[in-house]
Each structure stands twice: as structure tokens, then as C-alpha cells.
Amino acid sequence: SAAEAGLYTASDQILLLSPGNVEAALINSTAAMVVEFYASWCGHCIAFSPVYKSLARDIKEWKPAVNLAAIDCAAEDNRKVCTNYRIRGYPTIKFFHAYSKADSAGLAFKDFSRDVRSLRHKIIDKLESHVEAWPPACPPLEPTSQAEIDIFFETNNVQHLALIFEDAKSYIGREVTLDLLQFENVAVRRVLNTEAGLVTKLGVTEFPSCYLYYPGGNFTRLPVNIEARTFYSYALQRLPGVVRSGRPPSFTTFFHINTTEEPWRPFNKSRVYMSDLESTLHYSLRVELAAQPVFKGEALRSLKKYISVLAKYFPGRPVVMNLLKSVNSWLQNETSGQISYEAFKDILENSAQIPNAALPEGVRWVGCQGSQPHFRRYPCGVWTLFHVLTVQANSTGGSDPLEVLSAMRNYVQNFFGCRPCAEHFENMAMESLMEVNSLSSAVLWLWSRHNRVNNRLAGALSEDPKFPKIQWPSPEMCSACHTVKENGEHRWNREQVLPFLLSYFSSSSILTDYLE
Ligand code: FAD
Structure with missing residues (x-):
């Protein structure tokens, strides 16, 4: 299809426009729209596409107010749409106000620079240019005043009011406001450094800085490692009482009714548990692989690679290792070109022949427990397993930097039951797995x-509300991992992330609680 031939895929969080959906997206939409009109053959467009993808990740939380879209004008089917919007060169970026009329041609971004930060600022400028209907999901972006704050809690039913003090040129207040758009119980307003009353009242001396303001005039400074956008947004999203809006309300009842569930196992959220790894192996080897009646060709090669990586790098208990090694040596010696799951299963269970070799039956999720039975568990275990394996390959000095990752790629592609996951993962692998050139870059890639x-x-909806998806590790887990560039943009400090990962997933830090 046109979408597949283009520069973006469904996993990029960019709305892929086509004649079938362009009107619904651009005309009378409740959100403003930013559209990149490109041609898939155009070199500048190809060079720009990673920036546009990063922008989509960066302002993902703003979607209800402003959404990103793209259309490949080189695709035959799309020609007419691009002509209608009077597109002459590529890439062209246009902004469509919320509630745009059918005859609106959008506002072109003139001479835009190709970096996420300035594009984001341009989008805010354009959002502020709404004259008639403001996108209903978009909170106010203009600076607040003492007068507004005085009556704030009379007119707004929120627990926390975050005030971001900054100078007029700064975009941080508006960015954080939009980052918090999908969260309830918190409102964000920017206060200019020229707003003398509030600045004096709170004793503000640093710009930017963020204060939490409460009914009755109490206030406290928001503690962050660095005074920058991502640190404010992360901290505010995690304040007590702040929750993502639009959660299904059934959550608590479901949780209490469900009494047949096994008892909750208390655990340390920042540790890896062997019980999760063994549960993952159990489910993978006895349930997921059982969906294949026979392994041959590509599937057989993938199975062999997976088992060989496990036998080599899984930091398991001796009994489990004995089993993995015996299954591996059987499998690698098998030359018929075809193996039935039954034969594989026999070896897996029949290791009674080999003394002291077994993989415990059943699952005991610990660090991968979810607050409801359909959350976390196996996919959490799969990630954890492969992080552990890349780290283990790094510390035991494997020879091929891609050994573990290509085993994972093949496993996911051939066997992982979540098919959309497999497709997304394969897209990422195709896009950048070739950049991995060392064992440590394999750890960082994953x-x-x-x-x-x-x-x-x-x-x-698949996110467990008790375990929100974050950019990991959090500043609490590894403050040295997070830093900012000179312009205040967040930057991962990879020199710190690597040792953090090597230690977090190392065999010596794996906890053995809850094992049989
Ligand atoms: P998980 O994301 O499963 O993470 C498990 C644990 O790993 C976390 O608790 C944390 O301790 C640690 N961790 C978190 N982030 C990192 C990190 N960056 N580096 C190292 N450790 C980290 N679900 C979908 O709905 N759509 C998809 O397209 C999709 N693709 C997937 C692709 C793969 C290959 C896998 C294995 C899973 C995929 N899933 C997908 C499932 C999804 O990613 C989660 O695994 C699932 O939602 C459970 O989430 P969780 O909260 O347990 O955390």
C-alpha cells in the first residue's frame, strides 16, 4: 500500500493521510493538525524523516490539541490531495487550525529549521494563532496573573496548580502545560518574571522554576534535578492524585472481585527477579512455541539460535542451565531439517535422563506482576529476559555483537504471539539494528x-495504571543518566546509562525470592 512505500509506518505515531481519511483529519477537526507533505523519492524528505519521527515522539502527549500527519505526494493515489493543497515542493509542512474549513489551505511553515526543538516552538506559535475556535482539549497557554491565581480554585476543580516562572521568550511553561494535557488533577500555568506580585509573594529568584500552589495560598517548590521541561513534566505527572484521564472506571471493582487470583507477591520495583525469567522461559518454551506443530526452514533456524543464546547466556540456576544445555546440544545435532514441537517437548520434559536438569512448571510473576491479570506478565518477562541476555553477552565477551539481538529479532518475528508487537519491533530492527557494532551498543540499542x-x-489501554510507561530509568532510579543540552533539551547521558544497565541486569543483581 501507499503507506508502506512511504517514509513512515503505523508505529511512528504519525497519522498517515490518504484520500480516504484526509477530509476527516483536516476539516472541522477538534485538534489542530500539522501535516508534512513529502515525496518518498526526495532526498531532503528522507533526511528530514527521522526528525519528524522524533518530533512525533516528543509531542505525543499533545495529540488531543495538536496532531502530526504526513502524506506521500509521490504515491499516485495521493496526487490529487497534494494538488488540492497547492503543494509545489517537498517537504512542505502546513498547520491546520482546529475546525478548519473545507477551503482552508493551511499555514505553511516558512524556512523551518530541521530540529525538534524549533519545530515544537513553531507549533506552539501556530497554536496561539487560533483566533476563533480554540482546540477544546488545549489548556490556556497565555501567561497567568495574580488576579487569575487568586480565584483559580473557585473555578477549577484540581488538586495541584503548577506555576512555571519564566521569561517571556521561554517555551517551557507552554510545553509542560501541553505535556500534562492528558492528566487529571493538575493544571499548569506560566508566570512571567515580570509578574512582580507573584514573583515577590513566592520569593522566586530562579527562571525557569516551578512551584506548586494550593488553595489558601500555600506553595512549595517542585523539586527536580534540572530546571527543564522533561524534568517538570515527569515530576508533575507523578504527583499524588494525578492520573491519566479517560481510564476505564471499572478498574477497582474488577480488582476486588477477582478473588481467584494468586496472592500478590510484594517486590522491589527496581530489581530483576529470577522467578520472572524462569516464568518467561516456561511460557515461551511450553506455551508459545507449542503453537508451531513443526519447525523447519526459517522457524527452525530461529529456534536453534534462540536456544543456543539461552544455553550460552541465561544466568540461570544450575538445574535450569543443565536443561537448556541439553536441549541445545540435542537441537544443534538435529540435522533432519525438520523438528516437531512434540519432539522438542520430549527433550524438554524428558531430561529425566540427565540428572539435575529441569525447568520449573508454571508461572510465578513477581517484578512482572500486573494489577490485573491482563496486564504485564509475559511481555514484561520477554523484555527483561533479553535485556539480561544482552548484558550477559557483554560481560562474558561474546564474539558477535548481534548474536543476542538477532536471536530476539527472529524469535519475535517467528513466534511472539503479539503480532502487532512483532511488526513494530521488526520495523525498528530494519531501521537501525545495523548501527549495532559492539556488545555494549547492543545493550544500549535494546x-x-x-x-x-x-x-x-x-x-x-494496555498500560497498567499502577505501572505507567516511562522513559526508563527514571530520574529517581538514575539521576546521572539524565542531563540536558545547552539549549535545555533532555539528553540521555549514555556514559552513565550503560553502567547502570550493566549493573541493573547483571547476573549478580538478580533476586531469587519466590523460587520454588
Ligand atoms: P515493559 O515495557 O514490559 O518492561 C518490563 C520492565 O523492564 C519494566 O518494568 C522496567 O523494569 C524495565 N524497563 C522498562 N523500560 C526499559 C528500558 N527502556 N530498558 C530496559 N528496561 C526497561 N505492546 C503493545 O501494546 N504494542 C506493541 O507494539 C508492543 N511491542 C512489543 C514488542 C516487544 C519485543 C515486546 C517484548 C513487547 C511489546 N509490547 C507491545 C508489550 C509492551 O511493551 C509491554 O511489555 C507490556 O505492555 C507490559 O508492560 P510493563 O509495564 O510490564 O513494562
Whole structure:
């Protein structure tokens, strides 16, 4: 299809426009729209596409107020749409106000620079240019005043009011306001440094800085490591009582009714548990793989790679390792070109022949427990398993930097039951797996792609409200991992992230609580 041939895919969080959906997206929409008109053959468009994708990740939380879209004008089917919008060169970016009329051609971004930060600022400028109907989901972006604050809690039913003090040129207040758009019980307003009354009342001396303001005039400074957008947004999203809006309300009842569930196992949220890893192996080897009656060709090669990586790098208990090694040696010696699941299963269970070899039956989720039975568990275990394996390959000095990741890629592509997940993961692998050129870059690649998935899934229905998807590790878990560039944009400090991952997923930090 046209969408697949273009520069973006469904996993990019960019609305892919086509003649069938363009009117619904651009005409009379409740959200403003930013549209990139591109041609898939155009070199500048190809070069720009990673920036546009990063922008989509960066302002994902703003979607109800302003959404990103793209259309490939080189696709035959789309020609007419692009002509109607009078597109002459690529890439062209246009902004469509909320409630645009059918005859609106949009506002072109003139001489836009190709970086996320300035595009984001341009989008805010354009949002503020709404004269008639303001997008209903968009909170006020103009600076607030003492007078407004005085009556704020009379007219707004929220627990926390965050005031961001900044100078007129700063966009942080507006960015954080939009970052919090989908959260309840918190409102954000910007206060200019020239608003003398409030500045004096709160004793503000640093710009930017963020204060929490409460009914009756109490206030407190929001503690953050660095005075910058992402640190404010992260801290505000996690204030007590702040929740994502639009959650299904059935949550608590469901949780209480469900008494047949096994008892909750208390655990430390910042540790890895062997019980999750063994549960993952159980489910993968006894349930997921059982969906394949026979392994041959690509599937057989994938199975062999997966088991060999497990036998080599899984930091398991001796009994489990004995089993994995015996299954592996059987499998690698099998030359018939075809193996039935039954034969595989026999070896897996029949290791009675081999003394002291077994994989415990059943699952005991610990760090991967979810607040409801359909949350977390196996997919959480799969991520954890492969993080552990990349780290283990790094510390035992494997020879091929891609050994673990290509085993994972093949496993996911051939066997992982979540098919949309497999497709998204394959897109990421195709896009950037070739950048991995060392064992440590393999560890970092998986970490950063996992964060992309987290970004995409934050707020999705599959997200366990008790375990919100974050850009991981949080500032609380690793403050040195987070830093900012000179212009205040968040930057991961990879020199710190790597040792953090190596230690977090190392075999010596894995807890053995709850094992049989
Ligand atoms: P998970 O994301 O499963 O993470 C497990 C644990 O790993 C976390 O609790 C945390 O301790 C740690 N962690 C979190 N982030 C990182 C990181 N960046 N680096 C290292 N460790 C980290 N679901 C979908 O709905 N759509 C998809 O497209 C999709 N794709 C997937 C692709 C793969 C390959 C896998 C394995 C899963 C995918 N899932 C997808 C499932 C989804 O990613 C989660 O696994 C699931 O929602 C459970 O989430 P969780 O809260 O347990 O955390």
C-alpha cells in the first residue's frame, strides 16, 4: 500500500493521510493538525524523516490539541490531495487550525529549521494563532496573573496548580502545560518574571522554576534535578492524585472481585527477579512455541539460535542451565531439517535422563506482576529476559555483537504471539539494528528501542495504571543518566546509562525470592 512505500509506518505515531481519511483529519477537526507533505523519492524528505519521527515522539502527549500527519505526494493515489493543497515542493509542512474549513489551505511553515526543538516552538506559535475556535482539549497557554491565581480554585476543580516562572521568550511553561494535557488533577500555568506580585509573594529568584500552589495560598517548590521541561513534566505527572484521564472506571471493582487470583507477591520495583525469567522461559518454551506443530526452514533456524543464546547466556540456576544445555546440544545435532514441537517437548520434559536438569512448571510473576491479570506478565518477562541476555553477552565477551539481538529479532518475528508487537519491533530492527557494532551498543540499542515502545504505549489501554510507561530509568532510579543540552533539551547521558544497565541486569543483581 501507499503507506508502506512511504517514509513512515503505523508505529511512528504519525497519522498517515490518504484520500480516504484526509477530509476527516483536516476539516472541522477538534485538534489542530500539522501535516508534512513529502515525496518518498526526495532526498531532503528522507533526511528530514527521522526528525519528524522524533518530533512525533516528543509531542505525543499533545495529540488531543495538536496532531502530526504526513502524506506521500509521490504515491499516485495521493496526487490529487497534494494538488488540492497547492503543494509545489517537498517537504512542505502546513498547520491546520482546529475546525478548519473545507477551503482552508493551511499555514505553511516558512524556512523551518530541521530540529525538534524549533519545530515544537513553531507549533506552539501556530497554536496561539487560533483566533476563533480554540482546540477544546488545549489548556490556556497565555501567561497567568495574580488576579487569575487568586480565584483559580473557585473555578477549577484540581488538586495541584503548577506555576512555571519564566521569561517571556521561554517555551517551557507552554510545553509542560501541553505535556500534562492528558492528566487529571493538575493544571499548569506560566508566570512571567515580570509578574512582580507573584514573583515577590513566592520569593522566586530562579527562571525557569516551578512551584506548586494550593488553595489558601500555600506553595512549595517542585523539586527536580534540572530546571527543564522533561524534568517538570515527569515530576508533575507523578504527583499524588494525578492520573491519566479517560481510564476505564471499572478498574477497582474488577480488582476486588477477582478473588481467584494468586496472592500478590510484594517486590522491589527496581530489581530483576529470577522467578520472572524462569516464568518467561516456561511460557515461551511450553506455551508459545507449542503453537508451531513443526519447525523447519526459517522457524527452525530461529529456534536453534534462540536456544543456543539461552544455553550460552541465561544466568540461570544450575538445574535450569543443565536443561537448556541439553536441549541445545540435542537441537544443534538435529540435522533432519525438520523438528516437531512434540519432539522438542520430549527433550524438554524428558531430561529425566540427565540428572539435575529441569525447568520449573508454571508461572510465578513477581517484578512482572500486573494489577490485573491482563496486564504485564509475559511481555514484561520477554523484555527483561533479553535485556539480561544482552548484558550477559557483554560481560562474558561474546564474539558477535548481534548474536543476542538477532536471536530476539527472529524469535519475535517467528513466534511472539503479539503480532502487532512483532511488526513494530521488526520495523525498528530494519531501521537501525545495523548501527549495532559492539556488545555494549547492543545493550544500549535494546534499551533505547524499549523506550520507544514505552513512549508509544504510554496512556494506551494496555498500560497498567499502577505501572505507567516511562522513559526508563527514571530520574529517581538514575539521576546521572539524565542531563540536558545547552539549549535545555533532555539528553540521555549514555556514559552513565550503560553502567547502570550493566549493573541493573547483571547476573549478580538478580533476586531469587519466590523460587520454588
Ligand atoms: P515493559 O515495557 O514490559 O518492561 C518490563 C520492565 O523492564 C519494566 O518494568 C522496567 O523494569 C524495565 N524497563 C522498562 N523500560 C526499559 C528500558 N527502556 N530498558 C530496559 N528496561 C526497561 N505492546 C503493545 O501494546 N504494542 C506493541 O507494539 C508492543 N511491542 C512489543 C514488542 C516487544 C519485543 C515486546 C517484548 C513487547 C511489546 N509490547 C507491545 C508489550 C509492551 O511493551 C509491554 O511489555 C507490556 O505492555 C507490559 O508492560 P510493563 O509495564 O510490564 O513494562
